[in-house]
Amino acid sequence: MPEERAGQSERLKNGIHTACLVCPIRLNDHFREFSPGELEFVRSFRKGEFHADAGTTILVEGSHSAHLYTVLTGWGFRYKILEDGRRQILNYVVPGDMIGLQGAVFDEMAHSVEALTPMRLCVFERDRLLSLFEKHPGLGYDLTWIASREESMLDDHLISIGRRTALERAAYLLAFLDDRGRVSGLTGEDKAYLPITQAHVADTLGLSIVHTNKTLKKLVSRGLIRWLDRGCEILDNFGLQEAANWKPDGITRRPFI
Amino acid sequence: MPEERAGQSERLKNGIHTACLVCPIRLNDHFREFSPGELEFVRSFRKGEFHADAGTTILVEGSHSAHLYTVLTGWGFRYKILEDGRRQILNYVVPGDMIGLQGAVFDEMAHSVEALTPMRLCVFERDRLLSLFEKHPGLGYDLTWIASREESMLDDHLISIGRRTALERAAYLLAFLDDRGRVSGLTGEDKAYLPITQAHVADTLGLSIVHTNKTLKKLVSRGLIRWLDRGCEILDNFGLQEAANWKPDGITRRPFI
DNA sequence: CGAATATTTGACCGATGTCAAGGACCGTGG
DNA sequence: CCACGGTCCTTGACATCGGTCAAATATTCG
Structure with missing residues (x-):
């Protein structure tokens, strides 16, 4: 599993990691902006970067991951497998999506995630998730927003498959x-x-x-x-x-x- | 639509509304306890109580609800309908579940909710949702927990219907x-x-x-x-x-x- | 070139849908 | 009390959508 931590090579520029400075999501108009305080927190919350090849399994059902990720680039998908091999793809992930939240909030992952293309992921430490809520309530609210949005996509998938x-x-x-x-x-x-x-x-x-x-x-x-x-x-x-x-x-x- | 606000008839006892004192969810061992501060906040967040008969539509797709609810008693279900009438039930709601979060976080509801049995619902004002995150980060975290849990149930439904x-x-x-x-x-x-x-x-x-x-x-x-x-x-x-x-x-x- | 993975196609099968009708049960009004 | 309409449940006959099997054809990657 090809893994790279880009953390050590990042340099500071005006107090902001170059990584966040050039973050492809921040540069996309479809996403909202951080306040300076939020950006600083996210920068410190960030643990590094993870690069996955196409076809790599990023998270495995049943595992207990120490990390949370935000997709920076590339396509991936979440899926589950029944014992006899039947597979169901639950949803696709794209830049801006967070993956591993279920694993952070419960004991273990109930689904796996695989890369469809090469992906770059921003890595966060799950232990510090609660401090995100404490120090930046707005970011906590955003997490709930993101989880609700995922829910709403799953609702759409359900009516499609079902009806x-x-x-x-x-x-x-x-x-x-x-x-x-x-x-x-x-x-x-x-x-x-x-x-x-x-x-x-x-x-x-x-x-x-x-x-x-x-x-x-x-x-x-x-x-x-x-x-x-x-x-x-x-x-x-x-x-x-x-x-x-x-x-x-x-x-x-x-x-x- | 039979509606009752029990708020005005509630009395204080040791600084806590009797409503929260006798809350059937708090009395259930399967749910965690509030700290005194949290309880006080939830009490103030709470706007009253809503009683729905079996068969009542509590929230409708496309509407913009000013409220959030926590189910206190009874069964209900969330669903969507296609233009030609095909209906898909997305999930069921039981005591402890929050409904209307999607409507609070986005502009409008993307699904409807209907009561299967008579239901009692605790009513919250959606405007104060952000202050929940600000004043009680732990409760904000819990909201994310709840949303993630819903997501995980939908994942299970998806693999069932699909495979x-x-x-x-x-x-x-x-x-x-x-x-x-x-x-x-x-x-x-x-x-x-x-x-x-x-x-x-x-x-x-x-x-x-x-x-x-x-x-x-x-x-x-x-x-x-x-x-x-x-x-x-x-x-x-x-x-x-x-x-x-x-x-x-x-x-x-x-x-x- | 050869192996592995994807896509395509045809023949046939079976799970599930549709149609239709009847029965059971309930609540309401006379 | 009975009649009535409305749901809900049940069942059989038949239709069809989508599954399975099998094999051929790309296409990629060594």
Whole structure:
């Protein structure tokens, strides 16, 4: 597992670690700004940086992690596996998302997290989580915001898997991911490329791979997406939203830690 | 919509509202205790009490609620509805659960909440939520705990709907609800009675009513449950857990606000 | 080139949905 | 007390969506 701590090589500049200075999330307009005090605290809360290759398992179900992470760059996903191997992808993670919070708040993780692309993660010490609430109530509030937002995404996934047809589900998922990619800065103005295989789509939607393939072809033939080697290109996000009968939340400014 | 504010009739006793003194959640061993300062804050945060009849819609999707609630007694459920009427039940609420947090943190509710039985709810003002974080960081942490716990339940629901068979799903749901009933004090030592119809089960599991009925009969014939008029009696929780290949979390002491 | 992983396709199967109808139970009004 | 309508539960026949199996075809990576 390729791990790097960038902490030791960081230099100070105006009292702020260069790491936070060049933080890709802070530089993204979709995220809110820190007050100087908050930034200073987050800087001290931060323990270093973790680099994961594509395919790396970052957190494992059943483990007790000493760390919390905020995604800085790259795509990943959270999943669970049943004893006989059936896998369910619960959600995807993008820059600004926090992972490992469940492991910090309960005894152990109830799901695993894996990188879809190379990822950079900001590492925090879970022991100091309570002091975050004590010293910066606003950041504590933001954590609750982030957890509620995750909850609301899971609600959307649930109604999709439970009540939408295969075609609607697929359209929903791709529109949803495209939206997340844009908001988190993973995608620019261009057509989005989602770094997922059809197996990921299947395991997210609760479908078999074969049927997922046939369903995606329908979206292709409608001109909504293109399927590339190991990923999907979104041609018409709005068309996907219509096919799914779903709309993204219109949240413009998001907190992060 | 039958509404009662019990606030005006509450009397003080040792500086604590009788309402908090007799709070059924505080009296339940499965929940943690407040420090005197916390109790005093919660008492002041509290705005009154809301009584809902069975079948009442407590919060509606798309609305902007001025309140937050903690469930004191009774069962309810959260759900979403698609335009054409398809309904998905997202989760059930029991005493100790907070509802309306999403509406407090975002602009509007993305789901509705309905009472399954008569419910008593403790009402809080959403405007003062930030001051909870400021004055009692521990309570802020607890809110994050609660939100994370909800997330973890939704994760379980997702893998059930996505990857378990109809029989496994049904067994999972009933074991899960029985567990929640016990932990929240809705059920005593006796056999649990779950106040749900088969339509609720169907809309939770993403199944049709007809198939749900046939699936539940299998659980009946295995001696795991009995189906009564408008509800379900759990005869063998452990048998259900085995049929579902699922285990409840072993959390013993839960926070609440 | 060969192995491993992804994607694609066709044939067939089975779990689950839909339709339809009947029965049980409840609350209400006469 | 009975009649009535409204839910809820139950059941059978049939339809279909999506799963399984199997095999072919890329594509990547050594």
